[in-house]
Amino acid sequence: MPLTFTLDPAVTPGLRDGFLDLWTDVSNAGGAVGFVPPVTREDIRPEVVRYLAQLAEGRTRLLAGHDEEGRLAATAFLTLNTHRLMTHWLWLYTVMVHPRHQGQGYGRDLLAAAADAARTIDGIEAIRLTCRGGLGLERFYASCGYKEVGRVPGAIRVAPGDDRDDITLLLPLA
Template identity: 80%
Template sequence: MPLTFTLDPPVTPGLRDGILELWVDVTEAGGAVGFVPPVTREDVRPELVRQFVAMEERRSRLLVGFDEEGRVAATAFLTLNTHRLMTHWIWLYTVMVHPRHQGKGYGRDLLAAAERAARTLPGVEAIRLTCRGGLGLEGFYGSCGYKEVGRVPAAIRVAPGDDRDDVIMLLPLT
């Protein structure tokens, strides 16, 4: 059954807890979403609060995919650029699909929903994201229409002696 996507859902305690659970579960399963395992809700909570602040300040939008049981199954943050010379593109951050739903095409559905949402934003001509090299993510994003436009070698230190490239991807909307 497909996910139901909602842009800017009301932030309730249930939504907050669902995103925290998702973020921890994705990280624990090896997902490249800003942390490395082991991670707890308390580790993730400050980053989620920063995202909620950006939403309150209207600098970021939250896209949530709910499963058939109404649980948070996928998320992404669409973040506006505040630099006056870069307002024609947005960032896509923290793209996550819960491990129990991976392999069902929901990642592609999430990216398609993010693209639809971005197309509703005035003046936005592209979506930019970065991903951690060494996991094949650039291949996945490439299959969804994103193009690799840059790479910073060894920019992400996962652990001592384990540095990964920061891969920059772009999806033109025009």
């Protein structure tokens, strides 16, 4: 059964806790979303608070995907670029699908919904995102229409002696 996507859902305690659980579960399953396993909810909580503050300030918009049971199963954060010469594109951050839902096409659905959401924002012509090298994520994003436009070798230190490339990808919306 497909996920139901909502742009700018009400930030309730249930959504907040669902986001915290999702980010923890994705991180502990090896997802490249800013942490290295093992992590606890308390490790993730400060980042959740930071993201929720950005939502409240209007700088960032949340795309939330819920499963048939109403649980938060996927997220993507669309962040407007504040540089006056770059307001024609936005950043896509913290793209996650819960491990129990991976392999069902929900990642593609999430990226398509994010592109649709970006198209509703006046003046947005493209989406940029970054991903961690070494996991094949750039191939997944390429299969969804993103093009690699930059790479910084060894920019992400996962562990001592384990440096990964920071890869920038772009999706034109025209």
